[in-house]
Amino acid sequence: xxxxxxxxxxxxxxxxxxxxxxxxxxxxxxxxxxxxxxxxxxxxxxxxxxxxxxxxxxxxxxxxxxxxxxxxxxxxxxxxxxxxxxxxxxxxxxxxxxxxxxxxxxxxxxxxxxxxxxxxxxxxxxxxxxxxxxxxxxxxxxxxxxxxxxxxxxxxxxxxxxxxxxxxxxxxxxxxxxxxxxxxxxxxxxxxxxxxxxxxxxxxxxxxxxxxxxxxxxxxxxxxxxxxxxxxxxxxxxxxxxxxxxxxxxxxxxxxxxxxxxxxxxxxxxxxxxxxxxxxxxxxx
Ligand SMILES: [Zn+2]
Ligand SMILES: [Zn+2]
Numbered sequence: 001x002x003x004x005x006x007x008x009x010x011x012x013x014x015x016x017x018x019x020x021x022x023x024x025x026x027x028x029x030x031x032x033x034x035x036x037x038x039x040x041x042x043x044x045x046x047x048x049x050x051x052x053x054x055x056x057x058x059x060x061x062x063x064x065x066x067x068x069x070x071x072x073x074x075x076x077x078x079x080x081x082x083x084x085x086x087x088x089x090x091x092x093x094x095x096x097x098x099x100x101x102x103x104x105x106x107x108x109x110x111x112x113x114x115x116x117x118x119x120x121x122x123x124x125x126x127x128x129x130x131x132x133x134x135x136x137x138x139x140x141x142x143x144x145x146x147x148x149x150x151x152x153x154x155x156x157x158x159x160x161x162x163x164x165x166x167x168x169x170x171x172x173x174x175x176x177x178x179x180x181x182x183x184x185x186x187x188x189x190x191x192x193x194x195x196x197x198x199x200x201x202x203x204x205x206x207x208x209x210x211x212x213x214x215x216x217x218x219x220x221x222x223x224x225x226x227x228x229x230x231x232x233x234x235x236x237x238x239x240x241x242x243x244x245x246x247x248x249x250x251x252x253x254x255x256x257x258x259x260x261x262x263x264x265x266x267x268x269x270x271x272x273x274x275x276x277x278x279x280x281x282x283x284x285x
Contacts, residue, residue: 001183002140006030008275010049011041012248016273019052020045024071025191025219025249028055031180034138035060038178039191043074049272057082062137066191067175068094073112077119089129089143091174098170099161107164134207140181146173147195147203153229154196157221179204182278185212192219192250198236213240223252230255234262246270
């Protein structure tokens with residue numbers, strides 16, 4: 001069990017003064033002196049923000065990719081270059097071609113760029129871990145592996161396809177989350193949460209064997225969620241009863257307001273520059 005986890009949001013759709021904002025997500029974690037980078041954002045914000053926030057990417061022990069979308073994998077090449085000896089945890093499907101197709105709009109390529117994919121494949125085999133099932137990175141720090149999609153109301157949250165014609169929907173099988181086992185329960189970290197928050201949290205509770213949820217932080221991708229899905233998500237959160245929920249990135253403004261009304265002050269919107277330490281009694285700005 002870990003008592004002291006430092007979490008700092010390096011990249012988000014919103015940013016504190018003096019930091020770069022972009023549609024993307026990246027989080028710096030420090031647990032027992034181990035430094036882990038979870039996602040890299042879209043590419044422009046990570047390096048300047050990490051420098052401003054004095055998070056030295058050369059020191060990271062591991063890079064974890066939540067999934068292969070461009071807004072999470074856009075600075076992989078920069079990280080590979082800076083962090084010469086870190087391990088990389090990633091699902092093999094993170095490299096598949098993928099598109100977002102809104103009605104009436106041309107298909108948008110939202111895959112990991114070739115440049116970043118090549119950088120990842122240039123890393124020696126002994127430092128890359130292809131994640132196919134739940135596994136630990138270190139004692140008390142886990143990666144979910146692919147998340148079973150069990151809840152009837154949870155979908156990937158957008159018009160995602162594997163081909164530009166929109167014939168094959170993209171189930172985003174590579175979507176993964178992380179967890180940290182603290183003495184107050186699980187801290188769960190999501191990238192875009194394309195698997196759905198209920199599916200994600202229930203999977204992690206099952207595989208970790210830890211029932212208590214201390215906090216959730218990350219993109220929740222509820223931007224297109226129905227009222228029923230939002231209500232189910234809030235109902236599940238009330239049952240888990242976490243001390244904090246920090247929705248970020250792709251959660252959606254309306255969904256964030258909905259969560260705040262339903263769950264109160266423990267819901268705090270994240271932004272680049274936001275940070276806290278889980279040994280604090282409360283999470284506050
Ligand atoms: Zn995203
Ligand atoms: Zn995504």
